[in-house]
Amino acid sequence: MKADGRLGVAGGLVGKSRVPERLAAYVAKRVDTRTRWRLMVGHCDALADGETLLADLRQRLDVSESWLVETGPAIGAHAGPGTLVVSLQPAD
Numbered sequence: 001m002k003a004d005g006r007l008g009v010a011g012g013l014v015g016k017s018r019v020p021e022r023l024a025a026y027v028a029k030r031v032d033t034r035t036r037w038r039l040m041v042g043h044c045d046a047l048a049d050g051e052t053l054l055a056d057l058r059q060r061l062d063v064s065e066s067w068l069v070e071t072g073p074a075i076g077a078h079a080g081p082g083t084l085v086v087s088l089q090p091a092d
Contacts, residue, residue, distance in 0.1 A: 020049045020084065024056035027086050031061070035090050039066040042085035044076045053084055064091040 002008050011030070013023050031037070039057055043050030047068075054068050071085060 020053035021056055023084055023086065024053055024060055027057060027088070028060040031088060033061060036062045036064050038089040038091050039063045040069060040087040041067070042069050042071040042075065042083075042087070044071045044079060044083035045081040046084060049082070049084055053086070057086065061088075 011026065013019065013026055015022065039054070039061065041050050041054040041057070043053075050068050054066060057063070058066060071079075071083060075083060075085060
């Protein structure tokens with residue numbers, strides 16, 4: 001969520017080499033690592049990469065709850081197979 005309450009893309013990463021690890025580092029640099037987070041990783045026909053990303057983020061961040069899910073058809077249609085998505089929410 002943006003500061004004004006709108007949902008939006010915070011950033012992105014394109015590549016073929018070590019994408020889950022690079023994305024985890026990208027996300028961890030941009031959030032408060034002192035905050036406890038609820039974490040969701042979405043994947044588009046990329047289960048192994050999603051599992052790697054989730055595990056790497058759990059090591060880098062203080063995570064109270066986490067989920068690995070398949071993305072919906074809108075993300076799949078627009079971003080394509082291999083897409084990974086990260087969603088974070090401060091835990092209460």
